[in-house]
Amino acid sequence: MTHRRLHRRALCAALCSLPWMLMVTPASSAPQPAAAGPATPAMPEELQPLLPGAQLRGSGVLRFFGLRVYEARLWTTPAFSAEDYASQRLGLVLSYDRRLEGAAIADRSIAEMRRVGAFSEVQAQQWLILMKQAFPDVKPGDRLLGWHDGQGGVRFYYNGRQTAELSDPLYARLFFGIWLAPQSSAPALRQSLLGLPG
Known part of the structure; x- marks a missing residue:
C-alpha cells in the first residue's frame, strides 16, 4: 500500500471518528436567490429538471483541522419550510476538496x-449497501448530489451521473436530517444551510 493510500485511509478514519461539529465553519448564513448575480453558484444541471424554480437557500464549509473537506449547498423551492424539511423537495450538493x-x-x-x-440493523445494512453504490471514492473537484422529491423518493448523483435511487420516507428523513434536523451534530452548518439566524 502506497504512502498516499495510507494517508487517505488515515484521513477517512479520522473524519469518521470525530464529531462533525468540530469541523464546521459557515460559508453563508442567509438564503440566496438563484438569480442573485454572478457570485451565486449555478444550480447543477442534473438538478434543474428535478427542482424547477429552486433557489440556493444556504451553504457552509466542512473543515478538518483547518483543511476544507467539502462545501455543502442546499437548493430548495421558495416555499421551503425548515421545520418540515422531511416533506420538502430539495437538493443537497457536496463539492469535495x-x-x-x-x-x-x-x-x-x-x-x-x-x-x-x-x-433497525436490517435497515442499516440495506441502506449501507445502497450508499456504497451511491457514493464512489471522491477526489478534489468531485460533486455528490442528493435529491428528495418530498414524498420519500431519493436519488443520488456523482458528478452529474445518477448512481442510486430509492423510495423510503424514513431513509429520506434520516439521511437529509444529517444536515437539516435539529439533532444534527453540525449545528453551525445546519444554520448556514437553512439560512437561520446565528
Missing part, C-alpha cells in the same frame, strides 16, 4: 443518521 473513500462516507452517514432517529 479532499480525497475520501466512498465506503467511509457511507459508514459515517449511517452513524450520523442514528443521531436523527432510530432504525
Whole structure:
C-alpha cells in the first residue's frame, strides 16, 4: 500500500471518528436567490429538471483541522419550510476538496443518521449497501448530489451521473436530517444551510 493510500485511509478514519461539529465553519448564513448575480453558484444541471424554480437557500464549509473537506449547498423551492424539511423537495450538493473513500462516507452517514432517529440493523445494512453504490471514492473537484422529491423518493448523483435511487420516507428523513434536523451534530452548518439566524 502506497504512502498516499495510507494517508487517505488515515484521513477517512479520522473524519469518521470525530464529531462533525468540530469541523464546521459557515460559508453563508442567509438564503440566496438563484438569480442573485454572478457570485451565486449555478444550480447543477442534473438538478434543474428535478427542482424547477429552486433557489440556493444556504451553504457552509466542512473543515478538518483547518483543511476544507467539502462545501455543502442546499437548493430548495421558495416555499421551503425548515421545520418540515422531511416533506420538502430539495437538493443537497457536496463539492469535495479532499480525497475520501466512498465506503467511509457511507459508514459515517449511517452513524450520523442514528443521531436523527432510530432504525433497525436490517435497515442499516440495506441502506449501507445502497450508499456504497451511491457514493464512489471522491477526489478534489468531485460533486455528490442528493435529491428528495418530498414524498420519500431519493436519488443520488456523482458528478452529474445518477448512481442510486430509492423510495423510503424514513431513509429520506434520516439521511437529509444529517444536515437539516435539529439533532444534527453540525449545528453551525445546519444554520448556514437553512439560512437561520446565528
